[in-house]
Amino acid sequence: MNPARLRKLKEWLIERAILLSGVFSVVFVVLIFLFLLREGLSLFRGESVLDFLFGKSWYPISEPPRFGILPLILGSLLVTLGAAAISVPIGLAAALFIAEIAPGRLKEGLKAGIELLAAIPSVVIGFIGMITLGPFIKKLFAVPTGLTALTGSVTLAFMAMPTIVSIAEDAITAVPRQYREAAIAMGATKWQTTWRIVARAARPGMVAAVMLGIGRVIGETMAVMMVTGNAAVIPSGMLQPVRTLTATIAAEMGESVQGGSHYAALFAIGIVLFVITFLINGVADLYLHRSRK
Amino acid sequence: MSPRLSQKIAFALLFLATLLVVLPVAVILFIIVAKGASALSWDFLLTMPRDGMTAGGILPAILGTLYLVLGAVLFAVPLGVAAAVYLVEYSSDNRFSRLVKLAIVNLAGVPSVVYGLFGLGIFVTFFRFGASILSGALTLGIMILPVIITSAREALESVPRHFRTVSLSLGASRWQTVRHAVLPHALPGIMTGMILGLGRAAGETAPILFTVAAFYLPRLPQSLFDQTMALPYHLYVISTQVPGIPENVRYGTGLVLLALVLLLNLAAIVLRARFRRKKKW
Amino acid sequence: MVSRPVKFSIQGLHVHYGELCVLRELSLEILANEIFTVIGPANSGKTTFLHSLNRLIDLAPGSRVSGRILLDGDDIRLRLEKENLRRKVGIVFALPLPLPLSIYENIVYGLRMQGVRDRAVLDEAVERSLRESYLWEEVKDRLRSPAMNLSGGQQQRLCMARILAGRPDVLLFDEPTSGLDPISTARIEETLLELKERYTIVLVTNNVAQAARVGDRTAFFLMGEMVEVSETGRMFTAPADPRTSDYITGKFG
Incomplete structure (x- = not known):
């Protein structure tokens, strides 16, 4: 074969490989779902989907076992709502400050700080939450244990904030300059412009930021497992130990028997998590696209 | 209230909120360094754990994490960069490329523990790799794929369009154009993504729980099919699962993990900043 | 005028971007070793025409081309x-769009992509093409320094050298002096007149005087159509179409 033909062949192969790599990211999403189904669906041979989703007791190793994940769903929900209540206002406010108000060098420093916060491994955050926040909450509210839903919410709020801040900050920065100039020209103060014009124009991006932050919280595992006390009962308040969907998988997989119903039930929880985060990310992506237009 | 006064109050509140976000980084660093520094020594870094992890060092956990992270990057970087090249250089905005982008967004959003389940289902069980470095590294590799793809995409998109036009106009083929006129200029950005991926893989625990991590294994792994200890899982184990671990050992382990991850991220931030400043176009 | 062989024969060329027709029903011939200039206001289809001749038009998203273009038949x-x-x-x-490489590497880029590795061949091409574009004396001692450090006029002549290195037949110029000062412009124009001895040149320009100075034949484009084509001297003294005379006398454009 002559060199030109050989080069053509080589390039053809490389370009196929590149296309294939694009295909792979789709394949992985499909594979993740398929393997969750493969291992998890067998649970529903002996268990109805409704009993699984809305059953009030999670006793996986009693005889007979009970696989109702309502306490876990409520545990995740409680911790997530608490974390959102803390991280959304603080996160959006910080995003506004960084995008609109902080001058050059401070801005760069703050952005680097946010990036570092995002980078801290969740097990380290969980560790710190466990040894500082836990005892503090125990003392403050005089409760028997400091490992509660509230502890989880506060800890997770710090893990959601980097996501919220950085995505909201992008959205705010992307607001066209003319909006600000027009508002200032009409005599508005910088704060009025920021609050009434810029924040409003960036709203779709901010919604996406909040959703992605919440997605991160729902999926967070290690920190939440270390600080929430892990009691798989239907929670009645923020100052009680709770157990989330993610923590249940992480804590119990080691003691389940492969192929058994407990094992399948943990994969079924994985399916629930996958679907939840898939929906959240899909909707957030729609908002992000809207904010770019 | 006058507009000026309300502006002052508002700015002060926003600043306070920002402090609340950033300060924990300093607090965490301070606590870990203050209490963990006393544990650091060559012995701690370079010897095996002894007496049920209450004494000795954390060498197998450090090495295990390094193996896992390297394996993950070796798997994810070629695949991720190629996928980014596909999206930026080859695909037009058609239905398939939108599907790929959606898939990447969702890969980024899948909870880490679900990656753990996936790795358990596919690598450990289906491919029969067992709980091994191979299974763990592949699981981590797929998890960091979105990080790699996203930063490689940004890097490729920041290369001016006209480099491509000029290269093609000089008779270069499409691939030659990508290879010689685009990739070299996107390299720093791609490296940044790679380092971020390293940091992310080094710190994650949930994906390795069921795919590789050993509770207590005071020897070094011999092959890809061995289990290994890893830093983040080790920290979890000694801080929640085993009573009676001396405090400075726990903090010391946390410090080593945090230092590894933060240094990698700091390197990425610095690299990116230098690249932006040096850019000639 | 000596009769010259036909280099490009364009027959019924249409170019669309999506639904928008940017060039319609274009037929003309470009002769070997002439400077064929194309004038016309912005958005008249001049650049589209130029990009059709080496199929750079294929890069524009949504572009469709019909009709035939023959090069040497x-x-x-x-x-x-x-x-x-x-x-x-x-x-x-x-x-001027140099790649962010050295002067030397800019010039040999095309040759390298063809697989030429021989140092002597590359060196020869660099010197020959830099001499042809009258840049050799200015840069011969710093071939390894970045092309981005050259002045605008030098960069544009480097871009000429870059295509000359590959021994082309035809040189297309898309308003090559629009960003340059008058002295650099004059040097480029001189170079064009030299180069037409060896190459066929198609020059798109929005500078009517430039067309008059260097063109052998000139075509006037307006809104995607060719209004007229003739020898440059005739075009500027006795245009056939009133729109042409309006344009060259500066009534619009």
Whole structure:
């Protein structure tokens, strides 16, 4: 074969490989779902989907076992709502400050700080939450244990904030300059412009930021497992130990028997998590696209 | 209230909120360094754990994490960069490329523990790799794929369009154009993504729980099919699962993990900043 | 005028971007070793026409081309590979666009892509093409320094050298002096007149005087159509179409 033909062949192969790599990211999403189904669906041979989703007791190793994940769903929900209540206002406010108000060098420093916060491994955050926040909450509210839903919410709020801040900050920065100039020209103060014009124009991006932050919280595992006390009962308040969907998988997989119903039930929880985060990310992506237009 | 006064109050509140976000980084660093520094020594870094992890060092956990992270990057970087090249250089905005982008967004959003389940289902069980470095590294590799793809995409998109036009106009083929006129200029950005991926893989625990991590294994792994200890899982184990671990050992382990991850991220931030400043176009 | 062989024969060329027709029903011939200039206001289809000649038009998203273009009698879509066509038909863009490489590497880029590795061949091509574009004396001692450090006029002549290195047949120029000062412009124009001894040149310009100074024949484009084509002298003294005379006398454009 002559060199030109050989080069053509080589390039053809490389370009196929590149296309294939694009295909792979789709394949992985499909594979993740398929393997969750493969291992998890067998649970529903002996268990109805409704009993699984809305059953009030999670006793996986009693005889007979009970696989109702309502306490876990409520545990995740409680911790997530608490974390959102803390991280959304603080996160959006910080995003506004960084995008609109902080001058050059401070801005760069703050952005680097946010990036570092995002980078801290969740097990380290969980560790710190466990040894500082836990005892503090125990003392403050005089409760028997400091490992509660509230502890989880506060800890997770710090893990959601980097996501919220950085995505909201992008959205705010992307607001066209003319909006600000027009508002200032009409005599508005910088704060009025920021609050009434810029924040409003960036709203779709901010919604996406909040959703992605919440997605991160729902999926967070290690920190939440270390600080929430892990009691798989239907929670009645923020100052009680709770157990989330993610923590249940992480804590119990080691003691389940492969192929058994407990094992399948943990994969079924994985399916629930996958679907939840898939929906959240899909909707957030729609908002992000809207904010770019 | 006058507009000026309300502006002052508002700015002060926003600043306070920002402090609340950033300060924990300093607090965490301070606590870990203050209490963990006393544990650091060559012995701690370079010897095996002894007496049920209450004494000795954390060498197998450090090495295990390094193996896992390297394996993950070796798997994810070629695949991720190629996928980014596909999206930026080859695909037009058609239905398939939108599907790929959606898939990447969702890969980024899948909870880490679900990656753990996936790795358990596919690598450990289906491919029969067992709980091994191979299974763990592949699981981590797929998890960091979105990080790699996203930063490689940004890097490729920041290369001016006209480099491509000029290269093609000089008779270069499409691939030659990508290879010689685009990739070299996107390299720093791609490296940044790679380092971020390293940091992310080094710190994650949930994906390795069921795919590789050993509770207590005071020897070094011999092959890809061995289990290994890893830093983040080790920290979890000694801080929640085993009573009676001396405090400075726990903090010391946390410090080593945090230092590894933060240094990698700091390197990425610095690299990116230098690249932006040096850019000639 | 001596009769010259036909270099490009364009027959019924139409170009669309999506639904928008940017060039319609274009038929003309470009002769070997002439400077063929194309004048017309912005958005008249001049650049589209130029990009059709070496199929850079294919890069524009949504572009559709119909009609035939023959280069030395061969259909450029059917008989030639894109890469070979672009080597034979080099283009210099409106702005000087060196790649962020050294002067030397900019010039040998095309040759390297063809697989030329021989140092002597590359060195020869660099010196020859830099001499042809009158840049050799200015840069011969710093071939390894970044091309981005040259002045605008030097960069544009480097871009000329870059296509000359590949020994093309035809040189396309897309308003090559629009970003340059009068002295650099004059040097480029002198160079064009030298180069036409060896190459066929198609020059798109929005500077009517430039067309009058260097063009052998000139075509006037307006809103995607060619209004008229004739020898440059005739075009500027006795235009056939009133729109042409309006344009060259500065009534619009």
